[in-house]
Amino acid sequence: METLFSHLFSSQEPQRSQAYSLLHCCRKHFPDLVFIKLFYVIRQGLSADIRARSALVLRFVLCDLWPRLSLNAQINMKNNFLVSLQEEGSLPTLRILCAIAGIRDFWGRNWFHDLLRGMMVGLFNLLSHLKEDYARGALKELIMLVMEEPRLLKPYLNELVLDVLKIADSEHVTEGTKVFVHKFLLTVAEASDLALTMRGLPHQTLVRLLTVPMKLLLCACYNKESDQGANVGKTDLGIAYLTKISTALGEKTMTPIAFELFLEYMDASNWKKRHTGISMLAVIAKECSGEMVIALR
Known part of the structure; x- marks a missing residue:
């Protein structure tokens, strides 16, 4: 699978074409297996580059495959996704996974709520382990989520704001990180789609x-x-x-x-x-x- 993903991004046309043909065949005949293999590489791949490429492939195939997955495969995907958000140490891979979170048509309200909670747990874990550079990257992705998909956040705005306010009040978080906290709260205030929800907090x-x-x-x-x-x-x-x-x-x-x-x-x-x-x-x-x-x- 790692070889397949590396060939998908190869600069050599024959390798890339063969890899896309194989991926298309897998999508058509073995959708559940594709997801199992993708998440295995995302979680177990030794190379951060390979994990990032696997996440890109996941984003590419998600649109077509999600409705065709069995219920067990969807549940397995959700669980693996949440664990990946909390454990992944590579910022490029985290960014791709967070971008996948913005695809709104493939999970219900409970699914997105669990995903959002997983993102916040991962953010607090980064802060508790003094990995503020990664935490700032996660805050940037939350800011982008507010800017690009504000309606997704409406049902969860109160708990999300409260979580971010905990970071703002923390004495152990540096001023550099709090700059991104302030940017997040300002972005929420600027989002016209969230104004009515804010008034109901x-x-x-x-x-x-x-x-x-x-x-x-x-x-x-x-x-x-x-x-x-x-x-x-x-x-x-x-x-x-x-x-x-x-x-x-x-x-x-x-x-x-x-x-x-x-x-x-x-x-x-x-x-x-x-x-x-x-x-x-x-x-x-x-x-x-x-x-x-x-x-x-």
Whole structure:
């Protein structure tokens, strides 16, 4: 099988043509066996290049073969897919597997939910083993998933946002990785297809979501004198967060949450926290001015 996959990507035409003919024959007559062999190589192949090529072949044959697979083969594929996401250490192979996750017509809601949970478990495993370079790659793929297939995420948006917020709150994750966390949350806020779903998220989730830019503004306030460059960057990011979240949630949803946080920050003895509350109020005033007037009355 490794030889077959290497020939499929050969620069020599005779080898490539023969390999495609053999693959077509296997797809037609032995669909279940093709998947068994593909996943065996994806999980057991000694070469990262071979595993990546096997994943590419899987993506190529999936469209035609999925409806023809037996129920046992579909279950076996799902289980192997989830394990592969958690165990694979090659970033190119992980990227291909994550791209396959975007093929939406071949599994039901429970299948995609299990797949998404497997992706998040794999991400947390990478972070716990201090493999942040790979974790950032996984976050990039999640960002691409939000951009390209936002409707797939609607039923699971709350738990996905909560998982990512755990990373944002972690003291053991570097600022470099948190940049991708912030990018993910901003991408969610920018996705028009997710706006209605965001407004329906539980109140506590929305409070935690809004706390992220508040922490950025507060951190910028603390670092104002010591590191002007970092201060400007975090201030701009915090403002961008608040603006985009305000737009996504709309003033009716945003104003009560913002007002709740505003009162909390204004009651603080620390002047920097009070300053952060005022900054937040100034940022969202344009988006929520009408509702804010009613709330303040």
